[in-house]
Amino acid sequence: MTIYFLGGGNMARAIIAGLRAQSPDDAIFVANRSAEKNARLQQDFHVATDFRLPETLSPQDVLILAVKPQDMKAALQNVRHGGALILSLAAGLAVDTLANWLGTHRIVRVMPNTPCAVGLGVSGLFAAEGMSASDCAIAEKIMAACGVTIWLNDEKMMNAITAISGSGSAYVFYLMNALQKAAAGLGFADETARTLALNTFRGAVALAEQSGEDFFILQQQVTSKGGTTFAALTKFEECGVADGLTEGVHAAATRSAELAQILKD
Template sequence: MAIYFLGGGNMARAIISGLRAQSADDEIFVANRSEDKNLILKTEFQVKTDFRLPENLSPDDVLILAVKPQDMKNALANVQHNGALIISLAAGLEVATLANWLGSQRIIRVMPNTPSAIGLGVSGLFAADGVSVSDCAIAEKIMAACGVTIWLNDEKMMNAITAVSGSGSAYVFYLMNALQEAAEGLGFADETARTLALNTFRGAVALAGQSGEDFFTLQQQVTSKGGTTFAALAKFEECEVADGLIEGVNAAAARSAELAQILRD
C-alpha cells in the first residue's frame, strides 16, 4: 500500500509527521505545486514529491485529499484514482459532492486539528455508505498516528466536530493569549508572562487528564468562596465568558454547515 497526498500544506505535513514517527517504511508520495514545500517535505520526511499524481494508483493505495475546499474541484479535474481509498481532509466537502466529482463512493471524510503535528490531535472520521471495515481500519491507523480518533455515524456531525475540536485549538490559544496579556498588565515581562500562561494551561490539562474528575469539579477544587479564584470566576460570570465561548462554537458549526451548502452548490 502506498499513501498519496494531493496537496502538501500544514495538515498534510502534520499527518506525514505522525506516519513517519510511527514507521519509516511507509511509501508516501506528495503531489504539490510548491517547490519550496516539496524540498522541505523531501528533506524532513523522505517522501517523494511531484506537482501531479501518477496515473498508476491502484485499489490497494490511499489517496489523501489535502487541498483547500474551494480549490478541490479544480484539483480533482484530472485525477485518476483507479479505485484507491480516498480520505478527504477538506472541511465542508460532503461525501456526495466528492463522490460526484470523483465517480467513487470509497470515501472517508476526516476533520483533524493542528496538534496532529505533534501526535496530540483529535480527528473526527465519517465513512460513506459501502466503505468496508478494512478501509475504516486503514483510515484509523493513519489518523491514530496523529492522536485521538472519533468515528461519527452521521455526516452532519462533521460540522459539530469541526466547531469543537477542528477549530478548538484556536479557542485555547485565544484564552492563552488573554492570560498572557493579563500577566503583562500585572507587570510581568513578555517572556515570563508567556511562560506563566503556557505552563498554567499545560499543567491544568495534564491534571485533568490524570484525575478523571469532570472539569467543573476540578474548577471547584481550586475555588474557595470569597477567595482570589472566586473573584476571577465571578467576573467571568458577569462578563458571560462561558456563554460567549459556547455561542462562538455554535457559530463555527453554523458556518461549517453554510460552507457545506456553498460547496454543494
C-alpha cells in the same frame, strides 16, 4: 501501504509528521504546487514530491485530499484514483459530492486538527455508506498515528466536530494568548508570561486527564468562596466568557454548514 497526499499545506504537514513519528519508513508522496513547501516537506520528513499523481495510484494505495475545499473540484479534474482508498480533509465537502467528482464511493471524510503534528490531534471520521471494515481500519490506523479518532454515524455531525475540535485548538491558543497578555500586564517579562501561560494549560490538562474528574469539579477544587480564583471566575461570569465561548462554537458549526451548502451548490 503507500500514501499519497494531494496538497501539502499545514494540515497535510501535520498528518505527515504524525505518520513519520509512528512509521519512519512508510512510503509517502505529496503532490503540491508550492516549490517552497515541497522543499520543506522533503527536508523535514523525507517524502517524495516529484511524481505525477494521475498515473500512480492503485487499489492498494491511499489518497489523502488535502487541498482547500473551494479548490478541490479543479484539483480533481485530472485525477485518476485507480480505485485507491480516499481520505478527504476538506471541510464542508460531502461524501456524495466527492463521489460524484471522483466516480467512487470508497471515501472517508476526516476532520483533523493541527495538534496532529505532535501526535495529540483529534480527528472526526465519517465513512461513505457501504465502506468495508478493512477500509475503515486503514483510515483509523492512519489518523490514530496522529492522535485520538472519533467515528461519526451521521455526516451532519461533521459540522459539529469541526466547530469543537477542528477549530478548537484556535480557541485554546486564544485563551493562552489572553492569559499571556494578562501576565505581561501584571509586570512579567514576555518570555516569562509565555512560560506561565503555556505551563498553566499543560498542567491543568495533565491533571484533568490523570484525575478523570469532571471539569467543573476540578474548577471547584481550586475555588474558595471570596478568594482570588473566585474573584476571577466571578468577573468571567459577569463578562459572559463561557456564554461567549458557547456562542462562538455554535457560530463555527453554523458557518461549517453554510460552507457545505455553498460547495454543494
